[in-house]
Amino acid sequence: MARAGWAPPRLDEFILTERLGTGTYATVYKAYRKKNTREVVAVKCVSKRSLNRVSVENLLTEIEILKTIRHPHIVELKDFQWDSDHIYLIMEFCAGGDLSHFIRMRRILPEKVARIFLQQLACALKFLHDHNISHLDLKPQNILLSAPENPQLKLADFGFAQYMSPWDEKHVLRGSPLYMAPEMVCCQQYDARVDLWSVGVILYEALFGRPPFASRSFAELEEKIRSDRVIELPSRPRLSPECRDLLQRLLERDPLKRISFEQFFAHPFVDMEHMPSPESLGKATSLVVEAVKKDQEGDVSAALSLYCKALEYFVPALHYESDARRKEAIRAKVGQYISRAEELKALVMCDSKSLLRQANPAREILKEMAKDKPRLCAALEMASAAIAKEEEGKDDGDTLELYQQSLGELLLILAAEPAGRRRELLHAEIQALMARAEYLKDQIKMREAQSMGKEALAESVRSSCTLQ
Missing domain, CATH: 1.10.510.10 (Transferase(Phosphotransferase) domain 1)
Known part of the structure; x- marks a missing residue:
């Protein structure tokens, strides 16, 4: 309630109660609309005596801006009024504080x-x-x-x-x-x-x-x-x-x-594309329709990619949905898609790793031809270290970073390399390493999408248990 000796101003349509905050020119109160709905609002009371020319201009600009804009993440100005002592901005009430x-x-x-x-x-x-x-x-x-x-x-x-x-x-x-x-x-x-x-x-x-x-x-x-x-x-x-x-x-x-x-x-x-919004579920659903089609056609790689992209929208859809029954339906579907994505991922990994692990005799020839080029030698060693880490099962961000560092060096060396056999081999090696790096990047992204989906499922289950 309002502090003793600090009575809030009177406003015809509203009952002003506790003080929410005080600034240089204004005090904000929690208030209730007297008639019908008993709607809860926040009333910003600006004392006219405290206003100078600049603060009047600022207040008019604030009212002008807030009266003309409506957005779910901007507090709403419902109305403004005034009397002989105050100007009142009737705002949307936010119960969560600041x-x-x-x-x-x-x-x-x-x-x-x-x-x-x-x-x-x-x-x-x-x-x-x-x-x-x-x-x-x-x-x-x-x-x-x-x-x-x-x-x-x-x-x-x-x-x-x-x-x-x-x-x-x-x-x-x-x-x-x-x-x-x-x-x-x-x-x-x-x-x-x-x-x-x-x-x-x-x-x-x-x-x-x-x-x-x-x-x-x-x-x-x-x-x-x-x-x-x-x-x-x-x-x-x-x-x-x-x-x-x-x-x-x-x-x-x-x-x-x-x-x-x-x-x-x-x-x-920031990834505004994947923020929780009313559109999240629609985007997820359209991607899943495509994923199921590719899955039925036997295009395993495309189906996996589409399932993972769909999960990137299902997670925000779960965060956005407030209705318990709809949330449960989304959760059940997400569980199914995660399971199918894991089955497809096992198939894709098996095919891709066998291709990537095929011997590359050109790499050994290139290493022999690089012995008089310490910088090239070092970049190739870095690439070999990335390949070794990946083949040990360390398909993580550190391995990807090694690939990217080695490719950065090799591309600079290629730009300065004169035409000839070594340049041709170097060009081929860069393409092979890029393919491996892209494959690894896809694996990390897919794993993150699946992990996000599982985490969102678990979190959604915990929150529904808490509410019951």
Whole structure:
């Protein structure tokens, strides 16, 4: 309830109850609509006396933006009213609190949880970007969660938001220092890319439990942000290469080198294509129809690939579905497809490994011809090490990385190699190694898809048991 001596304002259609938060210009209350539905809302009360010219402009922009946009991951402005003392923004109520509290309660978020939230944030930012809107105050406190269980992220507080085309440049200081891009802190011209820096700080905080520039004073914070040192990522917890790559590209101090919006939305860690959505089940189903057809035709390799692609959509479909009966039906189907994919995988591996393990006499000749070329020798040794690891059954990311390193070297050597027998053999060897690397990459991807499917099944079973 509201604190004694701090009575909430009166609003004709609503009963204002507990205070949810207080800012410089506004206080937010939980409220109930008096008539009919007893709908729960959040009412943002802005005191007119606290407003100066700039804050009035910001408030008008916030109302204008929120009245014209509707998106599942942006908090909804239902209405606004005013009286002689206050302006009231009647907002969608989010019972899960904010992301800052969610992170503090858990200390750090597992990468897969952070990824789901990031996908939802990216979805909201894509919508804003398509409408030339920059938020300019992205931070965990401005990201609300729809409910305590299975929360949906809702981007809120558009008090600093601006209509900005990607090429527009501003110089007014906006936002919160901990999440503010270096070009803004340094009072330089900045553009919409400042939002991407803030996303990087939020993701860092979610994964490591603190922002990258945690400081005891504003002066210390400013010094750290202004520094030109590369931001080092902690070694623990261990993150996937895609996640580390995205963090480093978001937290690039130079905005010209920072990841662009288009690159961010297309990044494999963000993977907006496979985020839980109403379309996930339809995409999965159409791929399964193709997979079954190929399976019946005896095209084992194509069927396996399609089953695995379908699983990449079934997993988000399971996350998205809230109806218990439909969820159970999806779960049963996913179990069947995982089993069939495992049977097909055994057949494909048997055929492919026998082909790849055939002796390659040309490789031995090439090694003999490379004895006067230390760099070529070293690259071929690296390739042999990758082949040996794979044939020992170590078909993992480390083996794939060895293949990729050796191929990188061999391609550079090939570019400088004059025409002749050695160049022909080197070219053939590169093609053979590329085939092996592609095969290994497919195996890893298929294994990940099956693993994701099994994990989603287990998680879905656990959550349904908890609900019963």
